[in-house]
Amino acid sequence: MTIEKGYTTTLSVDGVTIDRRDIEMLEAIDDHGSMHSAADELGRSYARLQNRIVEIEDAVGPVTERRRGGRGGGGTVLTQNARDLRRRFDRHAAELNGVARVTESVISGTVRDRTGELATVETTVGSILALVPEDASEVQVSIRSDAVVLTDPDETPRGDDTSLRNRFSGTIVEVESGDAIDRVVVRLGDGATLQALVTRASAERLGLEAGRSIMASFKATAARGIGVDSRSES
């Protein structure tokens, strides 16, 4: 039984929620120059599609310029507004896609101190500065592997001059080579591990391989805590 993380991307503007279907509709209109052919290609009914366009325009403003008349006389073209919307959606989707694909490391701990959203979480591997939005004392801190920076421990005696607030030394347990990206698993101590995504070039430059000791850092703003109520303890 494998559990797959999923999501749907949306943009909300003034009440209406634009989803992927809407964006595909705009793309099809852009490709074919008319709502009718767009509806045909998408296998949708023209009536619904046209209604949806009007619905969107009521909220977003004009996304199309529509002219009646056939045989070269009429048609529909997108406005810049629509193109902006589309790009915005694509960016948002790409970001979410990144999150869904990237592995995350989870470390449990208890909140020691907090000022606003920022909290100090005490864990078995040490204190972690993280964002924990909810009011919780027992938390799981989740760190996305694309936010973990690896540095050579020999050449970085300091750490006061960056905004990287969380720094841990560990040893590399595993290096999984990908296409151009390697996934590195770092054991921090006490069994807790941290995964990092690094480019192949960085991996070679740092000489990353199993057994090497390494420094793993990540920003407090990239670490997120999720409250765990006592009931849910394993």
Next chain:
Amino acid sequence: MTIEKGYTTTLSVDGVTIDRRDIEMLEAIDDHGSMHSAADELGRSYARLQNRIVEIEDAVGPVTERRRGGRGGGGTVLTQNARDLRRRFDRHAAELNGVARVTESVISGTVRDRTGELATVETTVGSILALVPEDASEVQVSIRSDAVVLTDPDETPRGDDTSLRNRFSGTIVEVESGDAIDRVVVRLGDGATLQALVTRASAERLGLEAGRSIMASFKATAARGIGVDSRSES
């Protein structure tokens, strides 16, 4: 007109898709100890709710232990399976929530070189190493503000010993103070700006304020390019 980024979180297991509603259902059952009271609290019909439980269990395995009999005799309690599912969902939701809330910086450029997912993107502020999944030559590179590391330019002559592949010098344009987190806008040159989220403590330590020159770095794996076809040019 403000556009709000949105998303819906789901977990897919063996055909069924568990959404927030399902998780809330599990929480309500956990709180009240019976499906009936859970249905009452949620304003849902018992029949549907019970059906949904069975549906989920067909795919996920047992998430409840249900016993008939009233007045202390019966009731429903969650299994560890359900608690794991719930926590997993919460983590996933928290990650996505982070993405939706965090601002991003966008820099346009053209792909120069690529090996697999990794590409060198030529922009007005210099080359950026980024992940660009699709086959595109004109891209927009999007960098989440929680992935940008700020460092003091005077004290960081190096750059070879970390996995931070993208480093740019710039000047701070704006510092917006939040609760415990500050949002810093850095001008890289040519009008392109990069936003960074840093803790208040880091901001003070680095002496971040408008006009200060600063080094902004981010990992290649945290920079994502989205293809822009020629039509959509502004």
Next chain:
DNA sequence: CGGCGTTGTATCGACATAGATACTACGATA
């Protein structure tokens, strides 16, 4: 002028989802 392919609008029906209702089975407790 007639035809064709558009936009625009209204209505009907298919379908899926979920609430409403009713009834059975069950088990601890008063």
Next chain:
DNA sequence: TATCGTAGTATCTATGTCGATACAACGCCG
């Protein structure tokens, strides 16, 4: 044993979404 509050099941109905269909308005083009 009667009661009460559970679980389990079946059926009907409301609702919302979308496709299907039909038709009017429009405008270029042959």
